Amino acid sequence: MSTILIGVDATARSEDAVALARRLARLGAGDVVLATVTADRDEGHATVRRMRGLLAGIEPERIRTAIVPGRSAARGLHDLALAEDAALIVVGSTHTGRLGRARPGATGERLLLGAPCAVAIAPHGYRTRLDGVLTRVGVAYDGSPEATAAFGAAHAVARATAARLQALTVIPLEVYGTYASGYAEIDAALRGALARAIEDVPDAEGVVLDGRPWAALAAYSEQLDLLLVGSRGYGPVRAVITGGTSGPLLHHAHCPVVVLPRGVEHPLAGLLEPVAVAR
Secondary structure: OOOEEEEOOOOHHHHHHHHHHHHHHOOOOOOEEEEEEEOOHHHHHHHHHHHHOOOOOOOHHHEEEEEEEOOOHHHHHHHHHHHHOOOEEEEEEOOOOOOOOOOEOHHHHHHOEOOOOEEEEEOOOHHHOOOOOOOEEEEEOOOOHHHHHHHHHHHHHHHHHOOEEEEEEEEOHHHHOOOHHHHHHHHHHHHHHHHHHHOOOOOEEEEEEEOOHHHHHHHHHHHOOEEEEEOOOOOOOOOOEOOOOHHHHOOOOOOOEEEEOOOOOOOOOOOOOOOOOOO
16 A cells, blocks of 8 residues: 555646645655546546656656546445555645635545545645645544554654654533533543654643634644645544534635545555554
């Protein structure tokens, strides 16, 4: 699982996806596959040829292209990801979203409901961000197995890029604010889980936010270059399934967001060296 699969078409949003994939591909040595799903092979070849020219800095022998016949981009990318045993699918945001914000389009939304590997969403206009260095990597953390796996992946990304790693825990005040004892228990549990996660990671910083989890994470994402989140805690194993936090977060984040599949201990192991995380 070392392949990065980039879903592209003839639109500018695909340039955003390619820009993000190019930056992530520099962290490893796996293949990069430019894939388009179309019933028109000539159009498909023209698309991947143009997008290939945007992968500057990636060794030519690592780059492959795929023209997938069909009309459902999500289905075609899903099946290709299985065939390639891909570690990551990268797609752009819809053109109707706000500039600088992530907002998955129809293809992205469908991939986020069952993709067989991690899915990254590039914000609208990401191609215009000239500084490609990742200096601040964040991860949503609540102590769950999915969050623990996401923390390990985020640690590996941060270490590979010498970036600052921030583990973000949100105390959901809107749920527990009127119940003092319940709030205190939740607060203590989340803070304790965060402290245990970062205690053996000297370059990690714990950040406690409050409010609605997706809104707090989205607001904080303006300070990040990349945010990793786990899938919800139930659903098919080894699949990406967004939940009540990751779903709305993906419609408001300021930085690229990577959603990791559930039930996979090292979800980006093929791209990066896995890192053990305290439990």
